[in-house]
Amino acid sequence: MKTNKNILLPVLFIAVMLYSCSPKNISTKYYYQNEKVLDSIEESYKEINSSTPFDVGFTSKDFKIVSLGILTDSLKYIYEFKVGEDRLADTLKKFGLPVKPVIELVMQMQSIRCTWISSYDYYTDEKKQELIFMSIKPVALNAPLSYKKYYILTYFQQPQYFDNNGLLLERRKLKRLRKINGEIFKRINDKVCYTVSTTYR
């Protein structure tokens, strides 16, 4: 009996640890707790991106290195800067991106540990649509056993289709699950979905 107890306690401890680090804890709740700031990041990005397509994120774990990708007609430029570095503002100016809004966006992203934001094209009935892809590394997902996990949000412009379990479906064949970046997404509301992924983009 004593041996059983000795085994049981560590097993229970590990189980509790694993559960506490499990992505289940990061779900719709996280979005609603941070809805205002998440939606604000999405709005700012969408507005700036509509004039000059770009993507931005943090490539270092300490959120101090910013990666900036700017898409022009002929080339995509990829740069890396330290947060607050003058070169960032100079580069934004050079490509006609609004300096203050982009830097504010970067700061906002840093404050909530948003690792990446970009836009993706997709097509419905041959019409081009756009979704905003945002990944966050919340502190709750920063535990040793889950440090590879990212909370991914997708913002659609149109209401989407979901199955009875709230899983995102394709429009054309309603029974077929839609994967974005190889991941299955779950419903938060008609236009916003989430998933937990091992990669931030």
Add this chain to the structure above:
Amino acid sequence: MVFKPHTHIANVKKHYKKFWLIVGLFLITCSCVGNHSLYAPFNLKVHKSTAKEALEYINHFDFSGSNTFWPNVNQHLFLKNIKKNVTHPISMYPGEGTYFCAYSALSYLLLQEDPLGYAKFITSLYKDGKATFRDVLYEPSGAIKREAGLLKYRGIMDIQPADQMWFLTLADHFKGYLNIFNRKYDLGDESTFWASVNYAKFNRMGKKLLDYKIESKGSDFLRPRIKNLYGYITEKLKNGKVVLYINNRIVHKKNHVKIKLAVPTHFIVIEKISKVNDVITLVYWDNGGRTLIQLSPAFLKRIVYGITSFVNQQDYENK
């Protein structure tokens, strides 16, 4: 639109057992380390052509009775797609999150070299369900024919059914050791080992698809031993096209894990390379567009696993 790098051996975690089996097999049969000349025999008659010739061919092609083999390929979109490919090869897009980057790099080179050859092949494939290109018969399986036109959430590839046909057909036809455990297409396999391309397979495909003298240096696991990599690439670019096989996971990070598996994952076509004060500026083509990055010589050395150069047959003879 945002360009996204793709990985070949990326899902290692999910398939780690298979992966290490493959690694073992590879090491046993390893034969692609070093400098290999993969010279295609001269008996192949390939005509170089222009976009104008290709467009003319497409405009006069008889499409009657064409929609029997590819039930989900919309003819209007198909035509739009192939016309765009022959006139704007740069926009050839392998799709978001697929493992088609190797096929697209070769397609980009092919479309610049022989758009008419491509047009003849793809229209024939569409009409007859099979087609021959440079003496090789491509006959995709039923699963491929059913799926082409249905790939979704792959960016502009969603409305480019000819590209879906083309990439799926190439992936179905060419096989390497990475495809041993997944040879038959199932739904979603465009992002699995089914579509993966190892370096030897890439060079083999280049030999079959392109009329170039091909030289390669490198392998899937060991970086090529080249003292001055920048100089080597610059020299090769003077004589033709250069494709680099790189570890894209350290170029375009996807997570914050510090220890990453040092394996190449991506193919890029080099357009321009220059060096100022030990900073290399690299302009390359991948995923439907050109990208400019700046990197140090040491970083370049760290990411490059293979260098394949494509030299024009005639230029090679004149050398």
